[in-house]
Amino acid sequence: MSESSWPDCQECTSGNLLPLSDFGSQGAPIHYKAWVCTSSTCGYNIKIRNGDVYINEPIASGESHSPRPR
Ligand SMILES: [Zn+2]
Structure with a gap:
């Protein structure tokens, strides 16, 4: 399988x-x-967790969370 076999992002x-x-x-x-x-x-993502499917959840960068204005 090559990388080109991945499905296109809709x-x-x-x-x-x-x-x-x-x-x-x-x-x-x-x-x-x-x-x-x-x-x-794009950032489109889909994932499954505990049997539920989640679409387009925010992606954590793994660095620092964006500061929340208060
Ligand atoms: Zn995309």
Whole structure:
């Protein structure tokens, strides 16, 4: 399988949806838990958690959270 076999992103139609895997609480791998668009300007993502599907959740950058005005 090549990278071009990933499905096209239906949101921006220029990126591809990349499958991401995660690890469960028991350390068991969870394959294709989430799909994220490869276009950084798009950010379309879909994931499953506890049997529910979530679409276009905000992506955490892993750096610092954006400051909240108060
Ligand atoms: Zn996209």
